[in-house]
Amino acid sequence: MPQIEVLANSTSIRAPGYTLVPDHGQGTVQAAVQPTVGRNKRGTRFAGTAGADTTVAQQNAVLKHLTDLDKDSQRDVQIVVPSKQRESAGKVQKKTTTNVRRILMSQKTFANHLADEEAFLALQQQHPSSAAPRVPALKPSRSTPNMKRSSTSEVQSTNGGPSQTGTVRAGGIVNSRAKDPLDDEPLLKSQVPSAPSDEVMEALLSGPALSYNAARAAPPPPGKPQRHFCEICGYWGTIKCMKCGARVCGLECKGAHDDGRCLKFYA
Amino acid sequence: MAPRQAKPVERLLPTQTLIIDNGAHTMKAGFATSTLRLEDCQAIPNCLAKDRGKHVWIGAQLEKCNDFGEIAFRRPVEKGFLVNWEAQKAIWDNTFFEKNAKLACDPQTTNLILTEAPNTPVSLQTNCDQVVFEEYEFASYSRCLGPSLNAYQDIQSLFGAPPRGHDLAALPAECLLVIDSGYSHSTVTPLFNGRPIQQAVRRLDIGGKFMTNYLKELISIRHYNMLDESYVMNEIKEAVCYVSQDFKRDLERTWKRTSISRKKAIGDERDIVVDYVLPDYNAHKHGFMRPHDPSPTAKMRKMGSMAGAGDVVEDYMTLGNERFTVPELLFSPGDVGMKQEGLPAIALQSLSGLPPGLWPAMLANILVVGGNSKIEGFMSRLETEIRQLAPSECVIRIARASDPIKSNWLGGAYLAADPAALKAVQVTREEYNENGSAWLGKVFSGAVRR
Numbered sequence: 137m138p139q140i141e142v143l144a145n146s147t148s149i150r151a152p153g154y155t156l157v158p159d160h161g162q163g164t165v166q167a168a169v170q171p172t173v174g175r176n177k178r179g180t181r182f183a184g185t186a187g188a189d190t191t192v193a194q195q196n197a198v199l200k201h202l203t204d205l206d207k208d209s210q211r212d213v214q215i216v217v218p219s220k221q222r223e224s225a226g227k228v229q230k231k232t233t234t235n236v237r238r239i240l241m242s243q244k245t246f247a248n249h250l251a252d253e254e255a256f257l258a259l260q261q262q263h264p265s266s267a268a269p270r271v272p273a274l275k276p277s278r279s280t281p282n283m284k285r286s287s288t289s290e291v292q293s294t295n296g297g298p299s300q301t302g303t304v305r306a307g308g309i310v311n312s313r314a315k316d317p318l319d320d321e322p323l324l325k326s327q328v329p330s331a332p333s334d335e336v337m338e339a340l341l342s343g344p345a346l347s348y349n350a351a352r353a354a355p356p357p358p359g360k361p362q363r364h365f366c367e368i369c370g371y372w373g374t375i376k377c378m379k380c381g382a383r384v385c386g387l388e389c390k391g392a393h394d395d396g397r398c399l400k401f402y403a
Numbered sequence: 404m405a406p407r408q409a410k411p412v413e414r415l416l417p418t419q420t421l422i423i424d425n426g427a428h429t430m431k432a433g434f435a436t437s438t439l440r441l442e443d444c445q446a447i448p449n450c451l452a453k454d455r456g457k458h459v460w461i462g463a464q465l466e467k468c469n470d471f472g473e474i475a476f477r478r479p480v481e482k483g484f485l486v487n488w489e490a491q492k493a494i495w496d497n498t499f500f501e502k503n504a505k506l507a508c509d510p511q512t513t514n515l516i517l518t519e520a521p522n523t524p525v526s527l528q529t530n531c532d533q534v535v536f537e538e539y540e541f542a543s544y545s546r547c548l549g550p551s552l553n554a555y556q557d558i559q560s561l562f563g564a565p566p567r568g569h570d571l572a573a574l575p576a577e578c579l580l581v582i583d584s585g586y587s588h589s590t591v592t593p594l595f596n597g598r599p600i601q602q603a604v605r606r607l608d609i610g611g612k613f614m615t616n617y618l619k620e621l622i623s624i625r626h627y628n629m630l631d632e633s634y635v636m637n638e639i640k641e642a643v644c645y646v647s648q649d650f651k652r653d654l655e656r657t658w659k660r661t662s663i664s665r666k667k668a669i670g671d672e673r674d675i676v677v678d679y680v681l682p683d684y685n686a687h688k689h690g691f692m693r694p695h696d697p698s699p700t701a702k703m704r705k706m707g708s709m710a711g712a713g714d715v716v717e718d719y720m721t722l723g724n725e726r727f728t729v730p731e732l733l734f735s736p737g738d739v740g741m742k743q744e745g746l747p748a749i750a751l752q753s754l755s756g757l758p759p760g761l762w763p764a765m766l767a768n769i770l771v772v773g774g775n776s777k778i779e780g781f782m783s784r785l786e787t788e789i790r791q792l793a794p795s796e797c798v799i800r801i802a803r804a805s806d807p808i809k810s811n812w813l814g815g816a817y818l819a820a821d822p823a824a825l826k827a828v829q830v831t832r833e834e835y836n837e838n839g840s841a842w843l844g845k846v847f848s849g850a851v852r853r
Contacts, residue, residue, distance in 0.1 A: 198740035205616045205739065206608065208478055210630045215451045215477040217493040218459050235840075236538040239488045239530045246481040253524040332758040337595060340757070342849050345601040351522040351590075353605050353749040355742040362737050368624065370724040371658050397624075 194381060250348055257347055368392045416826060417542050420514040421499070421506070422815035424549055425449065425491075427480035428586035428611065428774075430462075431812040432498065432506055435819035441805075444812045445505065447498055451477040451490055462494040463505050470684045471634040483520035483587035483610075484527055488534055500539075514829055515541040516815045518549035521590050521604045525844065532843050536835045543829040546847050550581035550590065552814030553770055553804070554597035555824075561770070561802040578764035582750060582785070583811075584775035586611045589733065589746055591753040593765055598849070603756035605749050608741065609732050611775055615640050617739065618729045626720040635690065639679055639722075640729065642692045646780035647727035648787070650735075657723040675726060680719040695721055730778050734788065747788035766793050769801040772810040776803050 232240070332340075364373035366385035373383025375390060380398050384390045424431040426449060433444040445463075452460045452468070453475045460468050468474075479491035499506050515535060519528065528546065535544050554575035560566050575597025583590050589607040593600045619636045622629050629636055647653040657675050674695060682690035732738060734745040744752065750769070754762050769789070776782065786801045793799055804810035819825050834853075835843055845851040 202739065202741055205613050205620070206482070207616065208481070208612065209475055209633060210619075211475070213453065213475040213477060215453045215459060215475065217451065217489060218461070233533075233537045235533045239534055240492060242488070242530075244486070246484055246486045249484075249486065249524045249526050252526055256525075329759040329762075331760040336758060340600050340602065341595060341598045343600070343602045344850070345848060346522055346604060348522050348524060351604050351606045353607050353743040354752055356737065356744045356748070360737075362740070363735070365728070365738065370621065370625075370728055371654065 253347060254349070367397065416514055416822070416829060416831070417512045419508065419512060420516065420819040420825065421508055422516045422812055422819060424518045424552075424809075424811040424815070425480060425485055426549075426585060427478055427483055429808070430494075430498075431809050433812065433816075434506065434508070435816045437820055439813070439816050439820060441809050441813060443816070444809045446808060447494075447505070449478060449480060449491075449494060451493065453477075461497045463498055469687060471682075472684050473631045474634050475631075476633065480587070483585070484523050485519070485531055486527065488530060492534070492538070495539075510539045510541045512542055514819070514825065515539075515544045516552075516819065516828075517544065517546050518552065518811055518815070519546055520587070521548050521550070521592055521599070521601075522606065528844055528847070529840055532835075532840050532847075536832055536840075536843075540832060543831040544835075545828040545830060547828070548592060548599050549811040550583045550592040550772065551594055551597060551599045552811050552818060553581050553772060554579050554594045555814045555817035555821075556804075556810070557817075558768065558770060558802075561804070562768075562800050576768065578761060578768050580750065580753070580765045580769045582746065582769065582771045582773075582776075584610065584733065584746065584771070584773040586774065589749075589773070589775065591746075591750050593753055593757060593761075595761070600757060603753045605753040607733070607736065607743055607746055607749050609736055609743075611637075611640075614644070614729050614732060614775075617732060618644070618725060621725050621729070622720065622722075625725075635682060638682075638690055641777075642690070643677060643679055643722055643726050644730050644778055645727055646730045646734070646778055646784045648780060648784055650727070650731060653727055654724055676721060676723045677726070678719045678721050680717055683717070730775070730781065733775065733781075734784060745788070747785055747792055750789055751792050762794065763797045766797045767800045769799070770810075771801065771803045772807045774808050776807045 364383040365371065366373045366389050367382050368384055368389035371385040371389075373385060375384050375386065376382070377384065377390070377393060377398060382393060382397070384393050420435040422431075422433060422435055422444075428449065429446040430449040431444050431446050436443050447463045448465045449462065450465075451462075452465055454460070454468060454470055455473050456470075477490055479485060479487040479489075479494065481487070485491060496504075498504055499508055500510070501507070517531070517535065519531070531546060532544075535541055535546075556576075557567050558576040558579060576594070577596055579594040581592045581594060583592065588610045591605045593603050615633060615637045618640050619629050619633065622636070622639075653675060676695040677692050678695050679692050680690055682688055728738070732741075734747065736743045736745060743749070754765055757765065766789070771782065771785065782801065782803055786799065789801065790799050804813075806813070818828070830843060830846060830853075842851065846853060
């Protein structure tokens with residue numbers, strides 16, 4: 137599922153009276169309707185640092201930071217396969233097929249392969265006829281496990297023992313014990329959802345693999361505030377640098393930040 | 404080319420089976436035996452490494468290396484996916500196919516079970532198939548998701564059930580939710596009868612590498628510039644990091660200006676702050692952790708070692724909240740601005756792609772594998788959070804594999820020990836030569852049944 141995210145617009149100017157903001161449900165609208173009157177000049181100048189929203193530049197900085205953290209090594213290292221190794225391998229393997237030669241010579245990185253795959257998927261969507269027959273996508277169930285919490289049934293519906301998995305295979309609940317007169321009591325009815333049929337399971341299991349991007353975990357629901365930490369000592373980042381928007385915990389760390397790490401020296 | 408005929412050819416597989424769990428950090432490789440011991444599996448660094456003296460080490464040779472200062476790595480597996488076959492071939496040749504190799508074998512008389520990460524791009528899968536059959540010419544081969552092999556293990560005994568009988572040995576676990584937190588990323592894979600439910604696989608882009616880099620960054624700000632010391636940082640991470648059970652409280656406890664009175668109130672607990680003594684490769688000394696020594700003599704010793712005087716030469720750094728803010732990323736990726744949910748919530752995200760009838764069985768059979776699960780406190784935090792998120796009627800049972808790093812491999816060994824099950828998944832080289840690599844890709848993705 138593509139994730140759509142509204143980026144903050146660096147050119148937007150907060151004018152008193154109205155602003156256009158994405159509506160996330162709660163919080164943001166309220167803040168937008170009541171813009172900070174009297175601090176407009178500063179609000180415009182430090183549009184990114186003063187408000188809760190981040191600027192494009194800051195979001196880019198976060199993304200760059202994340203890619204840096206995902207790197208294998210800090211610098212670009214060039215380690216060639218030792219030539220002795222290559223020779224001996226060449227002697228043993230007398231012939232290589234064209235496919236293998238192409239694969240071994242390939243200097244493609246994962247990013248290249250991923251771009252190829254995305255282009256292929258886009259092509260498939262444009263010309264569905266030429267593509268391989270797609271298995272009809274199973275409709276994901278609307279309800280999430282989290283929503284089940286509100287269910288009124290207090291009956292322990294699962295017994296959790298090793299026999300648990302056995303009940304699923306049988307396609308229903310195997311009730312071996314004697315019939316109890318209280319079994320039909322609606323309050324005591326077990327709310328266990330019925331196990332899916334074999335056809336449903338087969339359709340699920342034979343579904344195609346998701347693409348790399350589709351399998352990425354979804355973002356948390358909006359409303360949960362992001363935690364900020366002091367970039368010097370790691371304690372709660374309660375103070376924001378007015379120049380660059382970095383977080384620090386107190387004056388001492390602010391001093392350290394200004395000395396060496398403030399990104400906007402002459403701002 | 405002769406027309407294909409539907410003749411039932413009796414396929415006989417060789418008896419020797421090689422299982423490779425080709426991870427980004429280490430590859431877990433070994434031959435399957437009937438004893439099913441973890442000792443048959445070797446974790447071999449899956450990298451080319453260049454040390455300070457410009458010497459290049461290949462894979463298992465790294466055991467003999469004793470200077471890891473400023474060592475640089477080249478890894479054929481990128482983000483969990485086998486990308487660079489030139490480097491991978493060098494490592495495989497060194498491990499399996501050269502004379503006096505560690506796990507020497509003749510591919511023509513060996514079955515290969517090779518794992519891949521979930522959601523591998525198709526082009527990489529095709530490359531992999533072609534190299535295995537056209538370059539190495541293995542007798543038979545199967546490519547499967549690493550987590551899915553776990554289903555063949557005796558899962559119920561991990562949850563406290565008695566060991567299963569021999570009649571059940573070949574049956575894969577019916578419902579299993581595998582949480583695999585490795586070097587490149589963490590994935591959640593639901594399995595049904597040993598087959599992955601691909602539509603419900605989810606991934607968190609944080610793994611051991613990410614956390615090591617984060618720790619490296621924090622220490623480079625607070626102590627020394629460690630940006631080129633990935634290996635040392637990984638060792639420090641493994642030695643000191645732990646998952647906090649109460650993040651806010653631990654953060655307060657490590658605040659540098661925590662007043663003495665408050666320190667006294669919680670003084671009976673073990674102090675979080677520790678010293679890590681850095682390794683000294685000239686003196687062949689390894690790094691180690693020890694309780695924090697706030698006395699001035701310790702500081703003096705450090706100063707002395709910096710000046711080159713003094714008899715005790717050691718260099719250490721004091722680590723406080725770095726110990727738990729780093730693994731905290733697995734549970735709260737938003738702390739570095741990553742727009743993904745934590746690992747427990749991702750397990751629930753994965754479940755939401757399944758029919759509700761499967762949730763109770765999946766939640767009662769959660770298996771955790773991968774090196775990150777060895778971080779102290781990881782399991783209990785995961786269990787607590789899944790318990791909070793999951794439907795209250797469901798029983799949560801969560802277990803860590805006996806050896807979380809080699810668990811995928813061991814599952815493969817169980818699979819290989821059963822000839823009928825093995826034959827069902829393996830594709831022989833003759834079949835490949837007859838049908839081609841596009842067909843093979845469909846077989847492994849389940850689109851074509853044989």
